[in-house]
Every structure is written in C-alpha cells, then in structure tokens.
Amino acid sequence: MNRPDVLTAHLPVIDAESEPFWAAARERKFLIRHCEACGRDHFYPRRYCPHCWSERCVWRPACGRGRIYSYTVIRHNEAPPFRDMVPYIVALVELDEGVRVIANLEECTPDVVHVGMAVEVIYQRITDEITLPQFRPRSPF
C-alpha cells in the first residue's frame, strides 16, 4: 500500500532494545532473537529470553520465508493513515524458524490470499530511519 509521507504516527519509535532490528531492516535483513542457553528463538525481540529468562540471547538472521498462519482484509479503519489505505491485508506470518510476525501482505489481492500461502519478506523504505519488513507471495517451489 502507498503510505502518505506526512502521516507517521504509526511508525516505530526505535529504542535501545529494538535498534539492531531496525538497523538490519535498513540493510534488508530480518533479525530474530536466539537464546544460547535454552536454544529457542523468539520474536518480537527482547533483550532477555522470555522462555528461560537467560541473558544469553543473540541476534540471528531469519531466512525470510514462511507461511500465512492467518490473515484479515481490513476494510474499515478510521485511524489515519490507514483510513486512506483500505482495503489492505494484515497477515500473521509463521516464519520457517517457527516465530510469528505481523505485517502487511503486499503484491497480493484479497481474493487470492489464503491461510498456508507461502510468502517471503520484502522491505519497504518509509523514511531514512524506518524500513518496514513486509511480505509478498512466493512460488511454493
């Protein structure tokens, strides 16, 4: 969807905990967190492991591929900037690593999207600071 530049209230407010994620997104990489103590991944990224509370978490690049776990086509949203963008698709994507991510499904129409659809990450540059990861359908092969 096209994002009016003037409307930025919805854009992430980057903080110390999230900065490496958004820095990587600017470089067109999608990072998730991996715990070296319990071996489990998590997303959204926290400094500490939500599974075992270990401090030994590291950033890892995700492969950027996954499947749609669920989705909705938003047809009514009065809040700017989204009111000018309807209809648009919000997808809950399960990455191949197993973590789930909310994003928009781009390059796809509401009559085609389905649960289980194979998707891949793309990057949408919004400002110098913010590049949003999004997803688009990919060939299942």
Next chain:
Amino acid sequence: MRDRICIVGVAESDCGSVPDQSALQLHHQAAKAACEDAGLEKRAIDGLFSCGSDGMHPLQVAEYLGLRPTYIDGTQVGGSSWEFFVEHATAALQAGLCTVALLVYGSTARSDWQRRLRVAETPPARGPAQFEAPYGLTLVGKYALAARRHMHEYGTTHRQLAAVAVSANRWAQLNPRAFNYGKPLSIDEALKSRMIADPLHQSDCGLRTDGGGAVILATAERARDLRRKPIRVLGTGEAVSHVHLSQWHEMPSLVAAESGSRALEQAGLTVRDVDVLQIYDALTIMVLLTLEALGFCEPGESGPLAESGALAPGGRLPTNTDGGGLAANHPGMRGLFLLIEATRQLRGECGARQVPNARVALCNGTGGYLSSCGTVVLGE
C-alpha cells in the same frame, strides 16, 4: 473449611445511550442500586474492586463515591477483569481482609464517541507495539485473525458466526432493557451487513453503548441477614496468554480452557451441570472459541452448535440470556454484566427470558484481544 462467598446484590445503572451522565455518575447509580438490592448501607462497603481506562481508576472511584475501603483491587486485564475480581474478592473475603466487596463499573463509551471525546487513532508504536502498530491491525482485525484461523482449521462458516449474532438478538427481544430490543435480526440481514475486517461483518461486532453496573459479594454468614437469596460462588479461575497476536502461540485456542477447568473443578461440577451460560461476546467469534475452550463441545464443533440454535431461547445451552454484548449493551468492559445476568437467572427474576430451573450458571469473561479469561461458576 473456607467460608462460602455469595453474590448478595446486583444492579445496572442507566444503560444504552446516556448522554446526560458521566462515567463516575454511572458508578454511583450502579453502586447505590446494588446496595439497595442487597439491603446494605453504603458504610458496610469495605472492599472496592474497579477498573477503567483512566489513571488510578480505583482512587478516582473511591473518592467520587466517598468510600474509604480497607481493601482495593484495580486489576486491569480488559473486559474480563470482573471475573478476575470475583476470584480476588472471594480470596479477600475468605482471608478477612474485607467483609463486603463492591465491584463497580461505569462507562460512557457511546456518548464519548458521539461527542468526539474518543476518536479512532493509531496506537503509539512504542515498546513491543512497534512491531505491530505500523501495519494497521485494528481491534476487529485482531479477532478476525482468530476467526480466519478457526475457519481454516475447522471449516467454520460466515453463517455459523451470523447464527451467534442472531441468537443473541433473539434473547434481546425478550429483554426490554436490551439496546436492540424491538430490532430483530435475521441470518440473511447479518450476512448482508458490511464487512469490517474479513471474515467479520458489522453484525459480528458488539454494540458500543454507555452503561454501568455493580455486584456486591459477602460471606454466606453475612448474606443470611440480607434481603436477597444469596447466589454462591462455586468456583473461579483465571488465565492469560498474550497481548500481541504474534505471541498467542495457541491461536485459536482460548485460555478459558485453563480458567474454566479450574473453576469447574473447584465447584466439583462439569459442563453438563451448567444450566445457563454467560460468555463475553464483544464479537461473535468469541462465543465459538469460548464454547470449545470450556469443553461445551469439541474443537471445531462450536459453529454447527450455534447454527443448531442451541444457544438461543429454547435451546439446550441458553447463552447470553440478556442479549449479550452483541445485542444488550457493551460499554467497553462488559464482564460485569455477565455476573449480573447470571445472578438474576439463578434468582429466577428474568421474566420472559428466564431459563426454567436454572441452578448453575457459568460466566466466562474474555479481555484484551482474546488475551485473558476469567471463569466464575455460580449456584443457588
């Protein structure tokens, strides 16, 4: 043996469209009416349980009502907070930390929108929300994700969701206080209403009304001297899963499975013993997910169950007998109204919508974004 705890008074404030009252005034109306219902004086209240969207809400309410409670709880886990409060109040009463517990609520959600005091805005994209807010996932959209997943896993249909709305509407036609009283709804009308967030139509979305309510709890010993037949708290349970939808690993399975099994176990009952059900229904899908989580049917069977008419007047699982959030009232955190309607059913006060021989009622509040569940089993 711990003391038995009872609901001894219930009341609603003015509900529906109440442009001439503030939210705090609705708290006052409801608290006073519940005291009158119970036959209690204001000065008897020493426990206060309340939440809202403003800061330090319990303090605002205590001050406005002129209360100096010795026990205060402001748990805020969304619209299910009231079922959580019953568990907390029960523990506080049993521990002797208070003797009369007032749960009180009031909201002018409808009038605030009409006065433009509340407007649609994108939530701040700070902290964990920065990973969801940029993508325009609306409130209804969050429920739509669960509904779509349920449809995918079990073949649940739009028509089955519409049946939940129509069932609630049929109950509302028996309740003159319901917002949609006199406004019947058919399946076809529901299916023709506009799409808000696919697969959820306008008819799948609850009302936005003004309204308030109050519930008073006390020990069984105290209840003996009061005006009304006491309604016993037989069991309670609470559980939470997530705030952000990406963290709801069990989607679309609600944590009512945990809160419900604890509440029923405590009561020494099973779902087969339940005569009347009150299920938080801000959206139709919540009813289906809750029926499955509580074990009233197998996963995937809730859609056909709703379509069979089981939830409607005359059905085998009378559900949301006041019309629910879909057709009676929904000021934003409606879990308190589940307790009020269940109490009235068990007292046998419900007139045209009375469920015959209702002895056991189960209330399940769900709050946040399918995030928190509180279950309360009540009995005579």
